[in-house]
Amino acid sequence: MTNEIATRDEQHTVATQQPNSLPAPAPTEGTTALMAWAQEASLAYDMAQKLAATSFVPQSLRGKPGDIAAAILAGSELGMKPMATLKSIDIIQGTPALRAHAMRAVVQRQGHEIELVESTDTHCIMRGRRKGSDTWQTIEWTIDRARLMGLLSKDQWKKNPKGMLVARTTGELSRLIASDALHGMAYVSEELEGTVHGEIAQPRAPLSVAALTAPPAPAPAPEPAAADETHQVTRDDQPPADGIWDAEAAEDSVDWPETAQPGSGN
Known part of the structure; x- marks a missing residue:
């Protein structure tokens, strides 16, 4: 029994120590390049902070160290030095x-x-x-x-x-x-x-869930007719035989429900 416990302890010790003894994986070519670029970006940003308020920076970049650093990095990829880059790159829109x-x-x-x-x-x-x-x-x-x-x-x-x-x-x-x-x-x-850019539409106010799920407002009740008034049904009150919508009559009407106004597409 004692030998079994000792064996298990030895196996546990080897299992816990084995990962620490493995060599660290060698960095790939992509990782090395990315680390070098990150160092270059950090240096470019430090430089940009010092140049941001100077007249050597174009107006579109002045006071924007992040944009200046990005311009310097982009110019470096094109084979341009930092000061030449700032005189050669513009930020347009x-x-x-x-x-x-x-x-x-x-x-x-x-x-x-x-x-x-x-x-x-x-x-x-x-x-x-x-x-x-x-x-x-x-x-x-x-x-x-x-x-x-x-x-x-x-x-x-x-x-x-x-x-x-x-x-x-x-x-x-x-x-x-x-x-x-x-x-x-x-x-x-x-x-x-x-x-040439197209016109930008003005943003609309966002719709809330309550506004989307709320029932339509009830239509206002029509005014009661006077006791001595009667409604004569004539041929003018009938829809046209050819089915064409009478726009003038629709506009003069006052008892259309709010959810079905003529011309509203509903």
Whole structure:
């Protein structure tokens, strides 16, 4: 009996000590990269807090250290240094975007080619080709195309149509020949500024459960007729033979229940 107890104690000791003796699993490549990115993000945020109130930060980012840190990280993925990033990335309606000159720089740094062929106030022609390719791609933007898209009412298009045409052509050409070099930041800020958005409907007050389940209010009782008044039934009181709704008669009526008013769809 004593030997059995001793054996069980030894087995219990081995079982409790075995997990602690196992080596820690080696970090995967993804985990290592994520840890390095987290350290970089922490450093970027510390830097952003110091820069948030300076004039080196664009107005759309000033006073927003979180957005500044995100811009610095995004610029780092594109191969840009922090200060260059702050002069090259705009936040347009909550979406980060590169300025046209910065997008050309990113594409050209990867070895792709972009050339300006012709540029005026009414049209812009640019061409480009991927690194190692012999085929040139040509993109043209005209003022008529901008008019069809409703862009000419924008302030920047009125003041600088030539520059806006160059920016639009740059964005379209860069996406065509080197979308992989942009890392998800595929639009220049001038394109987002010219985007036409639909109207935003005004929010309605939320409905409560009580309002949804409450029975309809009773219709007001009609006024009693005078004792000496009688109701003459004439052909005018009858519904039309062809079944067409008499709208004027419906509007003049006062005894429609609240839950079945004409024209209400109920």
